[in-house]
Each structure stands twice: as C-alpha cells, then as structure tokens.
C-alpha cells in the first residue's frame with residue numbers, strides 16, 4: 001500500500017475510503033453509496049427476481065423514469081405506443097417491488113437521472129455513485145466518483161451495494177488561460193475530446209483542473225463531466241470548492257444543520273493534494289478554444305465553427321480514412337465545405353448535457369425577439385427546471401421563436417420515446433452523441449452548445465454564435 | 472454463465488473505429504425481452520435495410536462470416552451507451568470473443584459478465600488481420616483463455632492479457648453475485664464503521680425547493 005502521508009489525488013482519496021476488499025493489481029470490492037436507475041433497469045430486476053433476491057439497501061438506491069417518457073404529457077398513456085407506456089409502468093412496479101424511493105412521471109421533480117441527482121442534492125462530494133447509464137460521469141462535477149455500469153453490474157450493486165472494480169488510472173486535464181466570449185462549457189469539452197480522441201481517456205478516471213475549469217459554474221462543470229465518457233473515460237471529476245458547496249446548500253437531500261457542517265469539514269479535505277501523482281497529464285490552452293461543432297459520427301469529429309469539413313484523402317492511416325469516409329457519406333457532407341454553409345432541418349435543445357436552467361437561459365438569450373428558421377423542440381432536464389424557466393418567461397421566448405416547449409425527459413437525445421429526427425434530416429443538437437442512428441435511423445446530428453444551437457435555429461445553418469450575440 | 476476455456480471459430484472482420492453500442496444494438500430494440508434472444512438485433516441497421524431485407528454488402532450477411540463466433544474490429548469498439556443489450560446481441564448472435572486494439576470501458580466489463588472474452592491486441596496485428604480475414608480460405612481464429620493467446624489463420628500466435636480475477640471468473644463461469652455474497656461479513660463490518668463516520672450520508676428527503 002502507498003504511504004498514507006503521500007500526496008493523493010481527489011480520485012484516490014475517495015477510492016481508498018470505499019475499498020472493502022483490496023486485491024493488489026486486480027479488481028477491488030468497493031462500497032457504492034448511491035445507485036440511481038431508470039427504465040433500462042428491467043433486466044437487472046429480472047436478474048434479482050430470478051435469484052429470489054431483493055435490493056440489499058433500497059434506501060441507497062434511487063429511481064426515475066427518463067429515457068422513455070413522453071414529453072407532451074405526464075402520464076404513461078401519453079407515450080406514442082403501448083409498448084413504450086409499458087416500459088414506464090414496469091419501472092414503477094419495479095420501484096414499488098424493491099421499496100426504492102423514486103419520482104414517478106407525474107412528480108414535478110421527475111427529470112433526467114443525471115440532472116436530478118445534483119438538483120436534489122442526492123449527488124454529494126466524496127461518494128461513489130453508479131447508475132446503469134454511461135453519462136453518470138456527469139455527477140463527478142461535484143467532486144465524487146460517478147460512473148456508468150451495465151445491467152449485470154446494476155443487479156450486483158442492488159444485491160450487495162458493492163461492486164468489483166479495477167482501479168482506473170488517473171488522468172488530469174488542465175485547461176489553462178481564459179475562456180473567450182461566446183465560448184461555453186460544451187465548447188471546452190468538445191475541444192478536449194477532439195484533442196485526445198474518442199478513446200483518448202479509456203481506462204482512466206479524469207480530473208479536470210485549471211483556471212478555465214475552476215471558473216465554470218457548477219452547472220457548466222456538469223456539462224464538462226457529462227461528456228467524459230465520449231473520450232472513453234470511466235469517470236470525470238472536478239474538485240469540490242465553495243461554488244460546489246453553495247450549489248448544494250439547502251438542496252432537498254443534502255445534509256442539514258450539524259450534519260452539513262460535518263460533511264463540509266470532510267469535503268474540504270478531498271481536493272487533490274499539491275504534488276499528487278497522476279498516471280497521465282495534459283494541458284489544453286483554454287484561450288484558444290472557439291465555439292465548436294461536430295461534423296461526423298463521433299464526438300471526436302469536432303472543429304471550431306470557423307473550420308471546413310475535413311478531407312479523408314489527407315488521412316494516411318487506411319482504417320482511419322475509411323472511418324472518416326463512412327462518416328461523411330452518412331452525414332451527407334462534401335470535404336472542404338465551410339461548416340457555416342451547412343443547412344440544418346431542425347434543432348434539439350435538451351439532454352443531460354445541456355438542459356439545466358443556465359443552458360436554457362443561454363439559448364433564450366440568442367432567440368429572444370428572433371424567429372427560428374427550422375422546427376425544433378426545447379426539453380428541460382427536469383420538472384423543476386421547467387418551472388424555473390417558466391417563472392423567468394423563457395418558455396415564452398422559445399414559443400415566440402416558433403420552437404416547441406416540452407416536458408422533461410431524454411427525448412430526442414436517444415430518440416427512444418418517439419421524439420426522433422427523420423432519415424437524412426440534419427439536426428443541430430445540444431446532446432452528447434452524434435452516432436450513426438442515435439437520433440433515429442439515418443438521422444444526422446451536429447453537436448454544439450445551447451447558444452450555438454439557438455444561433456443555428458435563427459439562421460437555419462451552422463452559425464458562429466458570436467455573430468448574433470449582443471446584437 | 473457458461474465457462475470459456477478456448478474457442479476456434481469463424482472470425483468476422485468488422486471495419487471502423489469507434490463503433491458504438493448504438494450501432495451494435497439500435498436503441499429501439501432495448502425494450503425487447505431477453506428471453507426471446509437478441510441475436511436478430513446484432514448490428515441491425517447495418518445488416519438490414521428499411522424493409523428488413525439483408526444488405527448483401529455487410530460482412531455478417533456474407534458466407535462464411537454469417538456463422539462468426541469471433542469478431543475482429545478496430546479501436547474503441549463498444550464505446551458510448553452502457554447498454555448491456557449490445558453484449559446480449561453479440562452473444563445471442565453466437566459471438567463469444569472480440570479482438571480489438573481497445574474497447575469502450577463499460578462494454579468491456581459487460582462482456583466479462585456475459586461470458587464473452589474481450590481480447591486487446593496491438594493495433595498493427597488487428598489491422599493486418601482485418602485485411603487478411605476478408606479473403607482467407609479459412610478465416611478461423613482460436614482464442615485460448617487458458618494459454619492467454621490467440622492463433623491467427625496464418626498460424627501466428629499472439630499473447631494477450633486479461634486480469635487474473637476476471638479470467639478465472641470466465642474460465643469457471645463464476646456467478647459474481649454469489650461470490651460477493653460470500654464476503655458479506657466483511658461488507659457489513661466495513662459498512663458499520665463507514666456509516667458511523669459518515670453520518671451525513673444517508674439520503675433524507677427535505678422539502679422541495
């Protein structure tokens with residue numbers, strides 16, 4: 001074991017505190033503080049039932065339906081097909097069977113798992129959090145180890161409240177300099193993924209650090225950590241600081257009174273010590289980051305909006321060239337085209353990456369007093385975000401621009417609730433994946449920030465938001 | 472989980488980097504009941520056109536690769552969504568081992584839980600293999616978990632590594648939940664001390680803001 005007095009990274013401190021059975025070099029059995037689940041969990045429940053097991057600590061599990069929920073109506077019957085409605089009902093039944101606290105669809109606190117964890121104060125610094133969803137990395141923004149797992153692992157967590165895990169290597173990404181105007185958290189993380197690649201952080205737990213990261217609001221940090229998985233990382237995290245603590249203070253599930261003080265004392269010991277060793281470190285010049293969009297079918301296919309569609313012929317590696325050619329064919333794009341010449345068919349503002357109140361404000365600031373040239377939907381991340389947006393009048397801005405204002409859920413991000421992008425349709429999307437078929441068979445996705453999506457809506461083309469901002 | 476010791480079988484070359492789990496199992500099939508099998512959904516949108524007809528160009532629709540029990544592919548295979556259904560689809564199609572330079576992390580773990588062996592090999596070996604499999608007379612590969620090596624159609628042998636714990640689980644077909652419940656004393660001892668210290672940790676709902 002390492003010298004206990006040696007400087008340690010945030011990740012190491014939390015990991016060490018959760019090890020139940022240590023196996024040098026192999027997986028360790030670690031305790032899981034919170035497990036958050038959605039409708040996809042039915043496989044795990046079938047597994048438990050098949051074994052005659054029940055959740056061991058249902059009070060440390062939390063459930064919410066998000067992936068399949070309708071976004072125009074709050075009853076399962078509002079779903080477009082009976083099969084989808086059944087997914088939501090089965091979920092509720094499983095929650096009741098397991099005695100698991102959950103927000104049902106009609107609850108105003110319902111929303112996307114990774115939105116409601118932080119929003120409710122279920123997500124706290126220093127925890128281990130699992131969820132059977134890859135974007136669990138989002139929640140690491142509060143200084144916690146949060147990672148996605150599969151259904152077998154989910155059944156294991158429910159049955160034992162533990163998990164066998166190989167400790168990932170640690171990777172610190174420092175973003176130096178200052179963010180320029182019009183540059184949002186989404187641009188920061190897309191630039192990071194572009195730099196290190198879609199598999200660039202595979203096997204690592206990433207800690208984001210440096211002045212640009214520290215200067216982000218907690219909501220923006222959630223956006224950055226959200227897309228850690230798009231670089232292959234097991235998790236992403238940011239050291240908790242005063243911004244984190246004031247964000248959490250008073251949240252429904254956050255500790256109160258003397259417990260808050262105790263928690264706070266502990267949380268302040270968590271940030272990475274001076275001199276701690278990481279397995280890998282890189283620095284990225286934050287001042288050079290521009291508003292960014294994707295052109296291909298992997299989040300690593302990102303470029304500053306001033307760029308042009310790349311030419312696969314210039315890629316020497318045959319396999320990489322083939323991948324780029326297939327991506328351009330799927331996206332219906334010609335090499336050399338200016339990104340700002342790409343016309344879009346619709347816009348989607350939502351998803352666990354960008355559906356918090358700050359995201360909706362950023363989009364509304366661009367759309368205010370303007371019309372959208374294309375159809376589109378705005379889907380808040382939770383019922384509470386929806387209420388907050390309506391209290392500020394953001395819904396009116398969206399509706400007056402010609403966009404639809406919907407109820408909370410994953411919606412067009414993964415298109416399994418019936419909100420889909422049509423074949424060969426091009427969508428400016430604030431979500432996190434531009435994969436082949438992600439938003440529907442044949443759908444073409446360009447990822448970008450909420451402000452950039454709003455700008456694209458206004459002009460009907462991919463657009464540099466800096467041209468529209470402040471006008 | 473069925474034990475895996477060694478397997479010799481048809482290896483299908485599936486080209487492309489960053490093949491995500493949405494491609495391996497399109498999201499609309501996630502609702503399906505596992506009892507009916509997921510094999511029909513494996514790479515569904517690459518295998519079938521809008522009318523459900525096979526696309527003749529796709530490798531898994533060609534002989535002999537439609538009988539593949541091994542898949543060879545490129546960097547970062549199985550990245551993206553955590554959906555274990557991607558591994559159910561692969562498994563139920565009949566595939567029991569995947570060779571690639573690197574894998575999506577969650578996909579890799581999901582393979583281990585379903586008796587599918589993920590084999591990491593140097594990219595140079597994999598890209599050569601992707602080419603040579605296309606017109607090899609017998610595109611067969613052997614994955615030997617006991618010897619920790621693969622044998623390629625040209626007879627070349629390459630060692631690979633797999634964590635000893637997971638290797639043992641795969642070779643014995645260990646039931647992991649059962650295994651962990653065997654540690655219940657240690658888990659409870661840990662939890663006692665941990666929760667005395669972290670008194671603030673129990674989630675207790677307060678008022679809605």
Ligand code: SF4
Nearest residue numbers: 135351352410413414
């Ligand atoms: S919003 Fe999209 S990425 Fe996020 S949890 Fe839902 S489907 Fe997954």
